Amino acid sequence: MDLYGWKYEGRKISDKLHEQILVMIGILNDPEKVEGRKWPALQKIISSELGVATGQVRTIKRTMEEFGILKKGSLNANDVPDGKNIFTKSGITLIDLLATEELMRKKHDKESEEQIREIRNIYKLYYQKVLSNYTYVEDGKVLHPLRATLKALKKFEYLDYWEWYLLNTVIRQDDNKEEESELEECIINYRAGKLQFKESDLIENMLSHSYVLGNFEYSGLIRIVGTKEKLKITLNNDENEIIEEIIK
Incomplete structure (x- = not known):
């Protein structure tokens, strides 16, 4: 994939x-x-x-x-x-x-x-x-990447390096139920060992975990420990009020 x-x-x-x-x-x-x-x-x-x-x-x-x-x-x-x-x-x-x-x-x-x-x-x-206001617009589809990230973290409790790129790959539009179901299936299969990845599977924007995610971390809404394959992303629960406001 x-x-x-x-x-x-x-x-x-x-x-x-x-x-x-x-x-x-x-x-x-x-x-x-x-x-x-x-x-x-x-x-x-x-x-x-x-x-x-x-x-x-x-x-x-x-x-x-x-x-x-x-x-x-x-x-x-x-x-x-x-x-x-x-x-x-x-x-x-x-x-x-x-x-x-x-x-x-x-x-x-x-x-x-x-x-x-x-x-x-x-x-x-x-x-x-x-x-929270920043958007990607492609082919008429609008995505708020911070909101999508916070929604995924709330649903899955954490994301690792490969799950971050699964999120980036699959979610291309706000509140698209088909994409959200596909992401859930991918993460379930990945955590069960049915999906595995290597660096050559990353085709485009291979540093989004540094730049995009780094900006989200600076805002104080998420926490990050580790790097690359040892990366673990979680919500900063001290900011729950603003997180819920963004997600709603």
């Missing part, structure tokens, strides 16, 4: 990504660095500042769009970006928090550490909202 991962942008939520976002925003908000330049020229400046390829800069931009920080299409080859108009309202809030955390990190005192913990809790709330 061929297995397919859900698509991903190639970046996941992390301290490193937040640092890169701040550098990128600093350049976009600096009139001297923008100075009449459009996105193709600006991404070269950002690339040099970050020490990464321009392709990685484009990936960061797409990630910022997908996470509701940047207005989609606001950075393009036709317009000189205006820092006052390219970010979403919620994106500006997140950016302010990122900047505040960066300042707090330099202070090295207990009060700052407490503020950082509070800020990180707000990050989780932000990403919970973003990820």
Whole structure:
């Protein structure tokens, strides 16, 4: 049986990504660095500042769009970006928090550490909202991958590495009863030893367990232990209220 991962942008939520976002925003908000330049020229400046390829800069931009920080299409080859108009309202809030955390990190005192913990809790709330609304649309079918994951974890109690990819492969639409029945049958057979998999069975998006699942973990809604074939995913029962709200 061929297995397919859900698509991903190639970046996941992390301290490193937040640092890169701040550098990128600093350049976009600096009139001297923008100075009449459009996105193709600006991404070269950002690339040099970050020490990464321009392709990685484009990936960061797409990630910022997908996470509701940047207005989609606001950075393009036709317009000189205006820092006052390219970010979403919620994106500006997140950016302010990122900047505040960066300042707090330099202070090295207990009060700052407490503020950082509070800020990180707000990050989780932000990403919970973003990820619960995130969708894949293909051939007119709509799927909320976070919701599908939470539903599967609630039903099966846990998912391992191969079960994660069974979920990705079989579930392609919200609340599709036929797909959900197929997934249940596959997991029952897999747990009974009737289905076995190897790495070559993974055909597409082979790192969704890192990127997609990693983002879900950052949001605090799931817990992950182990890696690859020893991976085990469970619900974070401390977040039951929001989990039930997303699933319903």
